[in-house]
Amino acid sequence: MGLTQSHRKEPCLQSPSIMLVLELNLTNKPPDVYSSFYCCSVMTPHYKEDINYSMEELHSSQQEVSIIFYMQKIFPDEWKNFLERMGCENLDGLNEENKEEELRNWASFRGQTLSRTVRGMMYYREALKLQAFLDMAKEEDILDGYETAVKENHTLSAQLGALADMKFTYIISCQTFGSQKASGNPHADDIVDLLKRYPTLRVAYVGEKEEIVADKPRKVYSSLLVKGVNGLEQSYSTQCYNVAIVLSLKIIRMLMISMSVSKVSMQFGFSSKT
Secondary structure (H helix, E strand, O other): OOOOOOOOOOOOOOOOOOHHHHOOOHHHOOOOOHHHOOOEEEEEEEOOOOOOOOHHHHHOEEOOEEHHHHHHHHOHHHHHHHHHHHOOOOHHHHHHOOOHHHHHHHHHOOOOOHHHHHHHHHHHHHHHHHHHHHHHOOHHHHHHOHHHHHHHOHHHHHHHHHHHHHHEEEEEEEOOHHHHHHHOOHHHHHHHHHHHHOOOOEEEEEEEEEEEEOOEEEEEEEEEEEEEOOOOOOOOEEEEEEEEEOOOHHHHHHHHHHHHHHOOOOOOOOOOOO
C-alpha cells in the first residue's frame, strides 16, 4: 500500500530499542530535539484489500499450498516461537486451544495486509513517545527504563501520549467501510478490531443515509471520521467529523476507484511547527 508522509527535520529518530536507554551518557544529556519535529498526518487508502486473513483463507489452497503452510515454511523460527508463546505443539493444538484469533494475527502480520501496514505505522508513534521520554524524563526514570517508567507513572504516560498525538496522526481512508458495516461484511469487523487495538487510529469513510425531501426519498452522502472508544463493546467508535457531500454517487465512486488504482496516499497539510 502506498504511503506518503510529510518531511521532518533531521536528525531522524533512533531505533526505539530500550537497550539504548542504558547506554546514554546521563552527564551529557542531548538537547531537546522533540520540539524540532514537524507535525504530520499519514493517510492510507483502502478499498477491498485484505485486512486480516480469515481462517478460511489461511487454510485455502492456492496451487496446492495453503497460506498457513507457506507461512510456516517461510518463517520457521518465528512459527516455532509463536507455538511456544501459545503453549501449543502444532497447528492442531492451536485450534484445540481456541487460538484462532492469535493465529490470524500472526499470519496477517507477515502477509500483504492492512493490519500489517497499520501496525508498522503505529510503531512510529511509539518511537515518538520514546524520544519524548528521553527529552523530559528524570534521571531516575531513565535508569528504571522506558517500559517500567510508563507503567508505574501514569501521569508521565499520559503526557507522552499527548505529545505523540500532537506530532503524529494516522488515518485509514476506508472507502467501503460504510457499506460493509451496513451489510455485516466481516471486513468491517476487522476495521473495528483495528480501532479497538489502536485508540489513536482514525478511519475516514463515506456514509450513506436516506432522507425524505419533498415527499420523495433521497440518498444523502457524508464524509465521516471516526475513532475507537476504549471499554465500549456496543458503541465501538465515536464520530470526530461528519461533513455532508454535495456530489452524486457516480462521482464519489469514480473518485474512490481512482484513488484505489493509483495507490496515492493523501497527506494533510501541516506545514508549521508546534
